[in-house]
Amino acid sequence: MAIENIFKQRKYPFILALSVLLITVAVFVLTTTSNPISSVFFYQQQSTRNGTVSRTANATTQTNTPSPTQNNKTPSPDNINNSTPSPSDNNNNNGSGGGGENNESSDGGDNNGSSGGGNSDNNTPSPSDNNNNNSGDNSGGGDNNDRSGGGGNNDNSNTPSPSDNNNNSGNNDNSGSGENNDSDDKNDSSGGDNNGNSGRGDNSESSSDDNNGSSGDNNDSSGGGGDNNDNSSGGGDYSSSSDNNANNNNNNSVVGSDPNNNKEDTNNGVDSSNNDGTNNGMDSNNNDNDDTNNGSDSNNNNNDTSVAWSDSETDPMKWEVCRWPTAADYIPCLDNNDAIKKLKSRKHMEHRERHCPNPPPRCLVPLPDNYKVPIPWPKSRDMIWYDNVPHPKLVEYKKEQNWVRKSGEYFVFPGGGTQFKQGVTSYLDFIQRTFPPVIWGRDVRVVLDVGCGVASFGGYLLDKNVVTMSLAPKDEHEAQIQFALERGIPAVLSVIGTQKLPFPDDSYDLIHCARCRVHWDADGGKPLLELNRILRPGGFFVWSATPVYKKDERHRNTWESMSNLTASICWKAVARAVDSSKIGLVIYQKPMSYSCYKKREANDPPLCVTKLTYNSSWYEPLKRCVSELPLDRGDNVIGWPKSWPERLQVPSAIQERRVAIAFEDHNNYWSEIVSSIYLESLSINWSKVRNVMDMNASYGGFAAALIDKPLWVMNVIPVDANDALPILFDRGLFGIYHDWCESFSTYPRTYDLLHSSYLLTTVSKRCDIKDVVVEIGRILRPEGYLVVQDTMETINKISPILRSLHWSLKLYQNQFLVGIKGFWRP
Numbered sequence: 001m002a003i004e005n006i007f008k009q010r011k012y013p014f015i016l017a018l019s020v021l022l023i024t025v026a027v028f029v030l031t032t033t034s035n036p037i038s039s040v041f042f043y044q045q046q047s048t049r050n051g052t053v054s055r056t057a058n059a060t061t062q063t064n065t066p067s068p069t070q071n072n073k074t075p076s077p078d079n080i081n082n083s084t085p086s087p088s089d090n091n092n093n094n095g096s097g098g099g100g101e102n103n104e105s106s107d108g109g110d111n112n113g114s115s116g117g118g119n120s121d122n123n124t125p126s127p128s129d130n131n132n133n134n135s136g137d138n139s140g141g142g143d144n145n146d147r148s149g150g151g152g153n154n155d156n157s158n159t160p161s162p163s164d165n166n167n168n169s170g171n172n173d174n175s176g177s178g179e180n181n182d183s184d185d186k187n188d189s190s191g192g193d194n195n196g197n198s199g200r201g202d203n204s205e206s207s208s209d210d211n212n213g214s215s216g217d218n219n220d221s222s223g224g225g226g227d228n229n230d231n232s233s234g235g236g237d238y239s240s241s242s243d244n245n246a247n248n249n250n251n252n253s254v255v256g257s258d259p260n261n262n263k264e265d266t267n268n269g270v271d272s273s274n275n276d277g278t279n280n281g282m283d284s285n286n287n288d289n290d291d292t293n294n295g296s297d298s299n300n301n302n303n304d305t306s307v308a309w310s311d312s313e314t315d316p317m318k319w320e321v322c323r324w325p326t327a328a329d330y331i332p333c334l335d336n337n338d339a340i341k342k343l344k345s346r347k348h349m350e351h352r353e354r355h356c357p358n359p360p361p362r363c364l365v366p367l368p369d370n371y372k373v374p375i376p377w378p379k380s381r382d383m384i385w386y387d388n389v390p391h392p393k394l395v396e397y398k399k400e401q402n403w404v405r406k407s408g409e410y411f412v413f414p415g416g417g418t419q420f421k422q423g424v425t426s427y428l429d430f431i432q433r434t435f436p437p438v439i440w441g442r443d444v445r446v447v448l449d450v451g452c453g454v455a456s457f458g459g460y461l462l463d464k465n466v467v468t469m470s471l472a473p474k475d476e477h478e479a480q481i482q483f484a485l486e487r488g489i490p491a492v493l494s495v496i497g498t499q500k501l502p503f504p505d506d507s508y509d510l511i512h513c514a515r516c517r518v519h520w521d522a523d524g525g526k527p528l529l530e531l532n533r534i535l536r537p538g539g540f541f542v543w544s545a546t547p548v549y550k551k552d553e554r555h556r557n558t559w560e561s562m563s564n565l566t567a568s569i570c571w572k573a574v575a576r577a578v579d580s581s582k583i584g585l586v587i588y589q590k591p592m593s594y595s596c597y598k599k600r601e602a603n604d605p606p607l608c609v610t611k612l613t614y615n616s617s618w619y620e621p622l623k624r625c626v627s628e629l630p631l632d633r634g635d636n637v638i639g640w641p642k643s644w645p646e647r648l649q650v651p652s653a654i655q656e657r658r659v660a661i662a663f664e665d666h667n668n669y670w671s672e673i674v675s676s677i678y679l680e681s682l683s684i685n686w687s688k689v690r691n692v693m694d695m696n697a698s699y700g701g702f703a704a705a706l707i708d709k710p711l712w713v714m715n716v717i718p719v720d721a722n723d724a725l726p727i728l729f730d731r732g733l734f735g736i737y738h739d740w741c742e743s744f745s746t747y748p749r750t751y752d753l754l755h756s757s758y759l760l761t762t763v764s765k766r767c768d769i770k771d772v773v774v775e776i777g778r779i780l781r782p783e784g785y786l787v788v789q790d791t792m793e794t795i796n797k798i799s800p801i802l803r804s805l806h807w808s809l810k811l812y813q814n815q816f817l818v819g820i821k822g823f824w825r826p
Contacts, residue, residue, distance in 0.1 A: 322363040332743040349497035352473040419514035435575035441465030451516025455484030500617035507729035549584030570596035651730035670701030696759035741767035
């Protein structure tokens with residue numbers, strides 16, 4: 001009734017004007033204070049426009065009251081807030097920009113406020129600070145969430161000192177809230193609409209930005225974020241981004257890292273309380289807020305960013321542990337019992353060949369009870385933890401041959417063997433005395449040891465600068481290859497059965513067999529013809545076996561058969577001897593020309609007539625023919641490589657100029673990048689790295705750049721890649737063919753570091769990237785490293801999977817992802 005009277009008295013214009021005035025005043029008050037409701041409302045608007053509503057927008061109960069630990073005026077290692085501004089910095093230090101629009105900040109950062117109602121501490125680093133001291137923990141007011149925006153954990157409106165040339169985007173920085181923030185500051189926290197979240201808003205502008213975390217409309221979050229960013233790089237939600245270096249990936253993209261960003265967040269959304277025996281963080285002596293130490297040391301961790309996650313994205317997959325009795329040593333392609341049961345024959349070791357399950361299982365191999373981080377090299381050559389390879393039967397099998405013995409909690413390797421009863425060193429000297437042209441480490445550099453036992457032969461050749469690929473089938477003697485790799489000696493599981501070995505033609509300088517239990521003359525001589533294929537022209541075959549020196553009828557017949565076979569393929573027996581322990585050997589040499597082949601009375605076995613094709617040995621059947629010799633462009637047989645180490649830089653297998661140019665560029669690139677990034681900037685503790693695998697090795701530049709380190713590299717050439725493996729062997733390195741859509745022929749936990757350079761982008765086109773990640777996790781030991789150089793799109797695909805496995809992750813320059821595997825199992 002009163003309202004009707006007002007209208008009848010025609011006083012409503014006055015009331016309307018008064019109402020408008022009151023509403024205007026209310027809006028002014030709301031936009032100039034840090035009212036959490038108005039801030040959250042604005043943040044929700046922004047998030048909705050960006051295509052997602054952040055979980056953190058629900059933090060409406062947060063207030064502007066700082067917690068005692070968050071507003072401590074005394075800097076501490078974990079909370080460096082509230083430090084005294086530098087005199088040269090021109091910050092106005094407004095406490096809260098709130099949710100207003102069109103806040104301008106120029107020449108020092110006016111209106112640097114905290115969005116979402118959190119308490120901003122307005123720190124300014126001192127002129128000597130060269131790091132952005134932003135911490136996902138203990139930053140800003142509110143509930144101390146590891147998330148930016150929406151109230152809580154709104155970090156400091158830090159303005160860099162004159163000496164700082166770093167970007168302050170990506171860690172809950174707050175350089176003004178609202179749309180269309182113009183930023184002329186050359187070291188602005190982010191060039192664009194921040195709303196308390198570095199590089200989150202729409203339509204942001206940045207003029208004259210030298211080092212802005214995001215620029216223009218791209219709204220990068222510390223170099224990799226953009227639209228749909230729900231967090232800055234320090235911690236909190238693992239956000240999707242749709243611009244620059246990151247693409248939308250179901251809201252699971254890696255937050256980018258700025259090359260000038262030097263900040264580390266404690267935890268960074270990565271669990272530091274895994275209860276898995278490891279600490280997730282990576283220790284860096286040059287970070288103001290470094291993570292929990294995991295044993296990885298670095299003095300120059302200036303450009304890495306920990307990958308952050310939201311609670312809703314910590315488990316994109318549900319994992320299970322493989323639960324059969326032998327699961328701890330499971331090798332999918334060698335333990336496919338269903339396929340093995342269906343074999344029609346096992347006469348030629350078919351049951352030891354690869355039979356890959358499709359699809360591969362995704363269960364996680366369990367750890368042996370009481371598993372420990374392996375003993376470091378060189379001590380590991382002589383002793384390993386018993387609990388890591390708990391297979392005592394080999395001690396009983398070989399107790400008379402001095403292979404291995406158990407001593408307390410260790411396996412100890414005295415350096416003996418079936419054919420070297422006086423020790424490996426004495427045996428190596430015996431070979432060189434028998435035939436002096438075998439000069440270890442100079443002319444003979446790359447060796448294959450067939451039927452290697454526990455690989456003491458290859459282990460001691462390392463002292464002579466010789467790299468040996470130790471090869472044996474699974475379980476011919478219990479876990480011999482597993483022993484070898486645990487010792488830090490190169491080895492791979494394979495067998496000379498019905499298929500070619502996964503090596504190129506003409507690759508090894510010397511092949512060794514000491515009682516290796518291979519019948520070389522079987523099946524028309526196919527096993528020996530396979531050795532002939534992979535032995536380079538002029539290369540040596542050292543055969544130490546009882547037929548060489550025993551004279552009973554059975555051994556004489558074997559010797560005669562072997563002599564006839566070697567003569568038919570033009571191998572020459574260049575030396576034969578018996579040592580003081582009554583052990584004998586014979587050394588054969590492969591021809592270096594076709595002259596002998598042309599003089600044979602019978603063309604048996606015939607010369608192979610098929611044209612040489614690259615990658616031709618992958619799943620190819622053995623052939624009963626003599627492989628062609630490699631020819632140069634003048635149809636001359638390619639000679640012996642240069643002596644080591646010169647051959648590392650001048651491979652004789654390169655015959656084309658374009659390949660030579662590509663090789664030189666490749667070598668220079670890896671020499672530079674390994675020196676400047678891999679060894680200095682990725683927080684890898686190289687003193688703990690021994691067994692390394694380059695999953696996409698190309699010409700072997702990565703391995704060559706690490707040649708002076710006390711480690712070895714298994715160089716893998718994917719079967720769908722350009723075949724550079726012959727060149728790699730020619731350099732004095734070694735490697736193997738493999739298809740990364742299948743499991744690798746090695747035991748679990750056998751490598752300390754796996755390196756992938758743009759491999760995963762390619763392989764993900766042919767098979768499920770989850771299966772590749774599971775295989776990587778199977779191969780890598782706990783506390784081992786995965787280093788991925790790839791596109792941000794691919795990094796965004798694999799990071800959620802790795803995080804669901806409780807790996808610690810760090811990103812460097814939006815290109816290098818470093819993952820550390822933990823001890824976690826579901």
